[in-house]
Amino acid sequence: METELKVLRRDGMDTWYEGLMRAFGGVDESPEERALWDDLTEFERSIGAWEGGQCVGTAGAFSFRLSVPGGAFVPAAGVTMVSVAATHRRRGILTAMMRRQLDEVRALGEPLAVLTASEPAIYGRFGYGIASRQxxxxxxxxxxxxxxxxxxxxxxxxxxxxxxxxxxxxxxxxxxxxxxxxxxxxxxxxxxxxxxxxxxxxxxxxxxxxxxxxxxxxxxxxxxxxxxxxxxxxxxxxxxxxxxxxxxxxxxxxxxxxxxxxxxxxxxxxxxxxxxxxxxxxxxxxxxxxxxxxxxVLHLRLVDVGAGLAARTYRTPVDVVFGVQDDFCPWNSGRWRLTGDASGASCVRTDDPAELELSVRELGAAYLGGTSLAALADAGLVRELRPGALAGASHAFGSEKAPWLPHGF
The missing domain is CATH 3.40.630.30 (Gcn5-related N-acetyltransferase (GNAT))
Structure with missing residues (x-):
């Protein structure tokens, strides 16, 4: 039977939520907790993978504004309630939901998507990097x-x-x-x-x-x-x-x-x-x-590299060209020139040669200042193409305080 992705409707909430709970162990939540999520769920941003009358996959998003280095609050999709039924694993359902979700996040003009992962190995292939720890x-x-x-x-x-x-x-x-x-x-x-x-x-x-x-x-x-x-x-x-x-x-x-x-x-x-x-x-x-x-804790993805990097400030002046690879959201792939300091930044496409080369996953990991570009380079995940580019960019991306997510979603 064909699986179809549909926007969640209120009359399908119980079936959708039952599938979600089953995927996370089958233990019912308390009535007060369920009532809270019923109230907070953004139905227009929630999708289900349906096979006839059975919900075999769920995914949603909350409309957040996330604090970033410099103190600004940047629009971010808080990805949540993601599940695939154990009977339907390895059929491309998760990939299809992530594809649709990120396309919609881009259409809404949100530069960032963030999530907390039940298992950290799941979301790297969709471009999410670990941006904060607890x-x-x-x-x-x-x-x-x-x-x-x-x-x-x-x-x-x-x-x-x-x-x-x-x-x-x-x-x-x-x-x-x-x-x-x-x-x-x-x-x-x-x-x-x-x-x-x-x-x-x-x-x-x-x-x-x-x-x-x-x-x-x-x-x-x-x-x-x-x-x-x-x-x-x-x-x-x-x-x-x-x-x-x-x-x-x-x-x-x-x-x-x-x-x-x-x-x-x-x-x-x-x-x-x-x-x-x-x-x-x-x-x-x-x-x-x-x-x-x-x-x-927080896994972060740059849905729009240019807008995301321009939305935060930088500890020290930075002028660097990133060569970005993004297989899942190819509109981000290419070369981007970031210029900025503690007062603001811009990030635009350029034909200039790349000075640092990395994937969007590493860019997400470094975005909040909790993981240094230099550490990622030591792991072989960032490549320096111009001597000195790494040290300057790594210091500029740092944060005075460690990033932190105070609660889940």
Whole structure:
């Protein structure tokens, strides 16, 4: 039977979503989570691969604006809910959906497409490169202490109902979102995502708790977390599971981290999805007892090389000609001259000889400043054709802060 790609309709949502859930293990989401995705799904940007009345493939996109080096927010397609039924693998369904999706992203004028991958090997062939990573830790708070900067003791902490202070916490996120590349500017409705707290996903831990940090009557930070009580013959050995933390300054941040380290009856702090340069690492007494782990998060593709490279700024002046290879979106292939600095940039096609040669995948990996062009060259993935071009471009592409995606989509 022939497989047909169709735009998702509301009356087909249940069948479409059931196929998606089956592909990701078949465990139903909580009603509150399903309701959120029903509300956030952009039906006109979602497609299904249908075989008769059966949905055998899904893919969607959210309309995001992503922070990039320099602080601008660039239109980006947040690729999401991609699945192919196990019965229909290796039939070209995923390729067909990616083809249609990227053509539509281009038609909408979005220079970037981004996604988080269930398996990192899937999307490189479609031109996505790993543009940001996340830090996780398992901190032995019975052995690790925290030094704090001046002013920390002037910050007042108090417990607050999660819903009661949700608006204040979201305002802090909005204030911080442009300070680090890779963060999405949340559209209306997305502020509900960090508040999801289905009991089935707590793993025996408490309901979501919140502590806010205040100074002179102003909210300057917050932390959301779970606690899980445990004990053995030696006594309590509970754990703290961090969900989100945000603060406006070093003292407020340190006050919140110190609170997490010192919660009674706990001896382990589980930290998930934090920036690679997160500040607490430089305050701890013993980094080895923090058991750090790093993994990929945001995969980024330049759908329009010229518009994408012109949308961000550069740490130092750069004038370089890229020879770009893009087999899946051939409109990007060819030579592009990038000129720019900290105030702005332009990127246009040129007949001048290429000075650096790379694929669109490597360009996506370097785009947010988290992966250097020099490191990619050391791996044989970027080729320098003019001596000195690599060092200058690699430094210019860097970011003062590590790129970071604070939540999935």
């Amino acid at each position: 830090l996780s830790a398992e901190i032995d708070t019975s052995r690790v202490t925290l030094a704090v900067p001046p002013g920390t003791d002037a910050v007042r902490l108090r417990y607050a109902p999660v819903g009661e202070v949700a608006e204040q916490c979201e305002a802090l996120y909005v204030r911080s979102v442009g300070s680090r590349p890779g963060m999405p500017l949340r559209m209306p409705g997305w502020e509900r995502l960090p508040l999801l707290d289905p009991p089935a996903e707590r793993g025996g831990a408490s309901p979501l708790q919140c502590v806010v940090a205040e100074r002179d009557g102003e909210t300057v930070g917050y932390v959301r977390f779970h606690t899980k009580p445990e004990s053995d013959a030696a006594g309590p050995k509970g754990s703290v599971r961090l969900r989100q933390i945000d603060a406006l300054d070093p003292a407020a941040s340190a006050a919140l981290w110190r609170f997490l380290f010192g919660i009674d009856l706990t001896s382990t702090l589980f930290v998930r999805n934090r920036p690679l340069d997160d500040s607490w690492q430089y305050l701890v007494s013993d980094i080895r007892r923090c058991r750090l782990q790093v993994r990929d």
